[in-house]
Amino acid sequence: MTWLDLPPDTGFGPDNLPYGVFSTEPDGPRRVGVAIGGHVLDVSRLDVPAADALATGSLNALMSRGRATWDALRARLQELLADPAHRAAVEPHLLPREAVTLHLPVEVADYVDFYSSQHHAENLGRMFRPDSEPLTPNWKHLPIGYHGRAGTVQVSGTPVVRPSGQRKAPADDGPTFGPSQRLDIEAEVGFVVGTPSELGRPVPLSAFPEHVFGVCLVNDWSARDLQAWEYVPLGPFLGKSFLTSVSPWVVPLAALEAARVAPPARQPQPLPYLDDTGEPWGLDLTLEVRLNGELVSCPPFGSLYWTPAxxxxxxxxxxxxxxxxxxxxxxxxxGPQRDQRGSFIELSWGGTELLALSDGSTRTFLEDGDVVTITATAPGPDGTRIAFGEVTGRIQPTP
Amino acid sequence: MTWLDLPPDTGFGPDNLPYGVFSTEPDGPRRVGVAIGGHVLDVSRLDVPAADALATGSLNALMSRGRATWDALRARLQELLADPAHRAAVEPHLLPREAVTLHLPVEVADYVDFYSSQHHAENLGRMFRPDSEPLTPNWKHLPIGYHGRAGTVQVSGTPVVRPSGQRKAPADDGPTFGPSQRLDIEAEVGFVVGTPSELGRPVPLSAFPEHVFGVCLVNDWSARDLQAWEYVPLGPFLGKSFLTSVSPWVVPLAALEAARVAPPARQPQPLPYLDDTGEPWGLDLTLEVRLNGELVSCPPFGSLYWTPAxxxxxxxxxxxxxxxxxxxxxxxxxGPQRDQRGSFIELSWGGTELLALSDGSTRTFLEDGDVVTITATAPGPDGTRIAFGEVTGRIQPTP
Structure with missing residues (x-):
């Protein structure tokens, strides 16, 4: 409910209210904004809780305040946007989204990447380790993950410079050096921690909503040839660390209550600390992956074997x-279908199957000049939709 | 040369001058200090370059100023400590080391852990992958590394709470959950970056001293049972992320000029970006690992196959x-000898060989109450020694 005139399918209605960081000049002072329809609301100028934490260059100050503050701020924003009595006070602080520059919303502390889609893990396992079972023996016992490079997490729109590195085809005697020939995406969903925890104290499943502030989209750009050569035995490193792009908008966890779904049945039964019976955090997000504007995949987040909790x-x-x-x-x-795969290595089955595009061209991996854009929506309350801001990037040639 | 009365073997003479962060009350304001003999010099109180960057709670402000500032500050400190004319100005700011609390010296951005000791990699390969060649095919072509958890890098002395997690012995049907039964150390040397670099611009070998501010000791505590179960295919995660301890003192790279040595011969020849002919950065550091005070290993850093550059x-x-x-x-x-191994999994050969201690007890992995301390020295100019501050930790039982 709002006095703003919003199209019914906006996805950025008053039930969403994702947070970002913007400036009115590209290099001007940054502050926290909230997306509403086609506008950015300059929330630090309003009479709201934690207003001091909003006049800063990242969401971290707000996020560190904890769930009670997040909820109070969200309730107040919804009230301001619902009651026409507040229109005169709010309207001057609504800026057209085209008029602002969006920045990296979060000062990233540690970045961890999981591997929790069974379909993805099986696809990759078949390609990277054709002589073994596609899932490693640990896969259904724990959510496999690893640390990535926090310093190269950048906001959507950051150019994707094709990385160079070592790669070795199986038939080659030794590695060669040069630009990656198998540049790829990974369509992912990211979870941002607000409330810290103490060293030595595990965070139980039930505390997920106390710690996680919100949700964004992530494109974990990947150089598959670099990755394949380097990743045994200590995991991905340079094949991933050149860039990870995130959407500029962080959707509050509270906006996703209507999107909660039961995760897939797990067999074998997870150990007690992973047993989420009764408090499942599957989320019914549908991602859309576009290459140069053309929809190439619709990965279903709700199918993930392990939930963010x-x-x-x-x-x-x-x-x-x-x-x-x-x-x-x-x-x-x-997902299980070909048009639900979240990477080009899967869409092209390791580069062996051409992906045909409507302009008559084909792809296996990404070419210089290609633009990849990931968006997502989720069910909101009362039949509304919750949209996620896009995460996009254009491939630039190696300098 | 100094007017201070220092024992000749101090290791913390005027050719060393490592930087740390201290407070006079445990929770009091923090500032940068320099170790000299048994003292900490409160350098922010002196008439020195970059004094404003020294009255802060980490070395980051100083480190961000770059090599020219680091060199100017170091030269000025050496001058102040050499010329008795400065004694009256300096002496009031010398504090007994016992009188201060030392803190994490660096606000850690990203943490990367390499795997560059051939002897260690061969030992681990033999134990973790007994059916394969001990070195993976990539090992001699690139320095294998992975990202670790920056948020759990803590200063020496931080208690080591035995982590719990999943572990599965080969004979078990499935994993069990509980405290790690194979808690271990990794004796390492750490390199701290001062000068940042631009996204998309590789840092060449020759720029190593422009970017690296200094050197510390690292104990990368490891739960071998957790690690063995989780690490395929994406590398170590929870087996390492519970704690990484660093020494409180960061030795300036400039203090290690006399320690530079040629690295081992490499075969095959590294690719051009790794070819360090003419500018080798091998460093002749000798580490000492003590368990409950008893020397158990002397790992030779100079033997590393890949240098920090x-x-x-x-x-x-x-x-x-x-x-x-x-x-x-x-x-x-x-190193190649048993008493040069930098971890207990190597010293006990995967827990199959008992390490006998002088008190009559034996060890394979660490027991609750054990204290592990790592120190190191390197050659300094004119026959002096450069000492590194210790990194120590005591194992505490799982709560």
Missing amino acids: QQLAHMTVNGASLRTGDLYASGTVS | QQLAHMTVNGASLRTGDLYASGTVS
């Missing part, structure tokens, strides 16, 4: 602490 | 940027 519980069960600004991503989201 | 060049060759505060560690340092 299980990922959080696992990540901390050894006593590892959380910091405000920690970002963890789901891993590539892939 | 090569690690830096590799880490950024894909265009990944550096931030002030990035920390990268060498990987466990192990």
Whole structure:
């Protein structure tokens, strides 16, 4: 409910209210904004809780205040946008979205990437380890994850410079050096930690909504040739660390209550710290992946084997602490259908199948000049939709 | 040369001058200090370059100023300590080391852990992958590394709470959950980045001293049972992320000129971006590992196959940027001899050989109450020694 005149399918209605960081001049002072329809609301100028935390260059100050503050701020914003009595006070602070520059919303502390889509893991397993079972023996016992490079997490729109590195085809005697020939995406969903935790104290499943502030989209750009050569035995490194793009908008966890769904049945039964019976955090998000504007995949997030609550519980069960600004991503989201795969290595089956585009061209991996854009929507209350801001990037040639 | 009365073997003479962060009350304001003999010099109170950057709670402000400032500050400190004319101005700011609390010296940005000791990698390969060649095919072509958890890097002395997690012995049907039964150390050397780099611009080998501010000791505590179960295919995660301890003192790179040595011969020849002919950065550090005070190992850092300059060049060759505060560690340092192994999994050969201690007890892995302390020295100019501050920790039972 709002006095703003919004199209019914906006996805950025008053039930969403995602947070971002913007400036009116590209290099001007940054502050927190909220997306509403086609506008950015300059919330630090309003009479709202935690207003001091909103006049800063990242969401971290707000996120560190904790769930009670997040809820109070959200309730107040909904009230301001619902009651026409507040229109005169609010309207001057609504800026057209085209008129602002959006920045990296979060000062990222640690970045962790999971691997929780069974379809993706099986697809990759078949391609990377054709002589073994597609899922490693641990896969259904724990959400496999690893730490990525926090310093190269950048906001949507950051150019994707094709990385160079070592790659070795199986037939080659040794590695060669040069630009990646298998540049790829990973369509993922990211979870941003607000409330920190103490070293040595695991965070139980039930505390997920106390710690996680919100949800964004993530494109974990990947150089598959670099990755394939380097990743045994210690995991991905340079094949991933050149860039990870995130959407500029962080959707509050509270906006996703209507999107909660039961996760897939797990067999074998997870260990008690991962047993989410009664408090499942599956989320019915549908991602859309577009290459140069053309829809190539619709990965279903709700199909993920491990939920973000299980990922959080696992990540901390050894006593590892959380910091405000920690970002963890789901891993590539892939569904069972070909047009639900969240990476080009899957869409092209390791480069062996051409993906035909409507302009008559074909792709296996990404070419210079290609633009990849990921969006998502989720069910909101009363039949509304919750939209996520896009995460996009254009491939630039190696300098 | 100094007017201070220092024992000749101090290791903390005027050719060292490592930087740390201290407070006079445990929770009092923090500032930068320099170790000299048994004292901490409160350098922010002196007439020195960058004094404003020294009255802060980490080395990051100083580190971000760059090599020219680091060199100017170091030269000025050496002058102040050499010329008795400055004694009256300096002496009031010398505090007994016992009188201060030392803190985490660096606000850690990204943490990367390498795997660059051939002896260690071969030992681990034999134990973790007995059916394969001990070194993976990529090992001699690139310095293998992975990102670790920056948020759990803590200063020496932080209690080591035994982590819980999933572990599965080969004979077990499935994993069980509980405290790690194979708690271990990794004796490593860490390199702290001062000068950042731009996204998309690799840092060449030759730029190592422009970017790296200094060197510390690292104990990358490891739960081998958690690690063995989780690490395929994406690398170590919870087996490492519960705690990484660093020494409170960061030795300036400039203090290690006399310690530079040629690294081992490499075969095959590294690719050009890793070819360090003519500018080798091998460093003749000898580590000492003590368990409950008893020397159990002397790992030789100079034997590492890949140098820290090569690690830096590799880490950024894909265009990944550096931030002030990035920390990268060498990987466990192990020499060819049994008493040069830098971890208990090697000292006990996977828990199959008992390590006999002088009190009559034996160890394979660490027991609750055990204290592990790592120190190191390197050659300084004119026959002096450069000492590193210890990194220590006591194992506490799982709560």
